Amino acid sequence: MKANFNVEKLGNGIYALIRTEPASLWFNPNNIFIIGDKYAIVVDSNISSEYTREVLAELKKLTDKPVKYVINTHWHEDHIIGNRVYRDAFPGVQFIGHRSTLTDLPTIGAANREGSVQNGRGFIGRLEANIEKGEDFEGKKLTEEEKIGYTSDIALVSSYLAESTKFDIILPTVLVDDKLELKQGKRTIDILFLGRAHTGADLIVFLPNEEIAITGDLIVHPVPLVGSTSYPLEYGATLEKLRGLKAKIYVPGHGPIMRDDTYLNSMIALMNSIKRQAEASAKRGETFEQMRGSVNLEEFRRAFAGESQHRSFIFRNYVTLPAVAAAYRQLNPSAAASGSL
Numbered sequence: 066m067k068a069n070f071n072v073e074k075l076g077n078g079i080y081a082l083i084r085t086e087p088a089s090l091w092f093n094p095n096n097i098f099i100i101g102d103k104y105a106i107v108v109d110s111n112i113s114s115e116y117t118r119e120v121l122a123e124l125k126k127l128t129d130k131p132v133k134y135v136i137n138t139h140w141h142e143d144h145i146i147g148n149r150v151y152r153d154a155f156p157g158v159q160f161i162g163h164r165s166t167l168t169d170l171p172t173i174g175a176a177n178r179e180g181s182v183q184n185g186r187g188f189i190g191r192l193e194a195n196i197e198k199g200e201d202f203e204g205k206k207l208t209e210e211e212k213i214g215y216t217s218d219i220a221l222v223s224s225y226l227a228e229s230t231k232f233d234i235i236l237p238t239v240l241v242d243d244k245l246e247l248k249q250g251k252r253t254i255d256i257l258f259l260g261r262a263h264t265g266a267d268l269i270v271f272l273p274n275e276e277i278a279i280t281g282d283l284i285v286h287p288v289p290l291v292g293s294t295s296y297p298l299e300y301g302a303t304l305e306k307l308r309g310l311k312a313k314i315y316v317p318g319h320g321p322i323m324r325d326d327t328y329l330n331s332m333i334a335l336m337n338s339i340k341r342q343a344e345a346s347a348k349r350g351e352t353f354e355q356m357r358g359s360v361n362l363e364e365f366r367r368a369f370a371g372e373s374q375h376r377s378f379i380f381r382n383y384v385t386l387p388a389v390a391a392a393y394r395q396l397n398p399s400a401a402a403s404g405s406l
């Protein structure tokens with residue numbers, strides 16, 4: 066079976082493995098290899114060891130050097146579950162992550178994982194039933210794009226669940242606060258924390274000489290992935306710092322390679338609008354329900370999703386709903402702490 070990625074060479078020893086699964090409700094991330102004279106660096110692992118083994122097999126076609134570092138851009142399942150594949154293959158490998166991973170992965174991460182494992186079978190059942198009935202989650206007639214997306218989701222969830230009894234979660238062994246600079250021969254590799262955004266632990270990998278930014282889920286295409294563990298009030302500012310690095314090439318966490326700022330600018334406009342609207346709502350003293358009614362992202366949904374029913378659903382469920390909930394929590398810490406949300 067052909068693996069679900071295309072390999073794109075971005076420079077001497079720099080390869081991006083760009084996933085070919087369609088944009089849908091479950092995710093597998095792009096991976097990047099940075100290969101030097103003595104060792105290789107891999108950015109992110111995958112949603113299961115099965116997928117990570119395919120990625121490692123690809124690396125072995127390109128080099129016989131060992132992997133010295135795996136950089137996890139954040140602690141979400143799809144970026145870390147396959148870490149063990151590298152540890153098993155390269156006993157000396159180090160895992161680089163943001164310091165807050167040490168707190169967040171065993172707590173919020175573990176709770177999310179438990180939810181995914183518990184609900185996984187049921188989710189597959191709903192996807193299968195939707196395909197069978199020819200209906201989507203909102204009871205609308207299933208489009209071809211939705212059918213392709215659901216079919217891909219079933220494969221991703223199945224691969225994840227198949228390993229769920231023996232998950233081996235690896236915490237970072239090298240911690241980053243704001244910046245870690247690696248030297249790989251003549252190459253400089255900056256691992257940067259630019260601020261909270263998609264999570265509180267988003268690292269980007271910046272190659273200043275090659276002008277390449279590997280962004281993790283700070284950038285996700287075709288629909289941004291704000292998600293429930295995000296910081297929407299800071300997301301826009303963090304993306305502006307990313308833009309300030311003036312990279313010529315962006316490798317997003319999910320989606321194709323980008324060679325200009327067009328998409329990044331659209332994401333910045335979206336995030337800044339969420340912040341403006343949520344803050345205005347809080348100033349008016351609105352409740353959570355009222356904020357959900359008053360924050361209007363319709364213009365952005367149209368821009369990102371176009372006429373696609375599937376992408377509109379993704380936008381509502383991965384941008385609008387979680388962004389407003391997370392913004393409300395950020396603006397009303399006492400409501401969040403009391404569990405009234």
Ligand SMILES: [Zn+2]
Nearest residue numbers: 092143282318
């Ligand atoms: Zn991701």
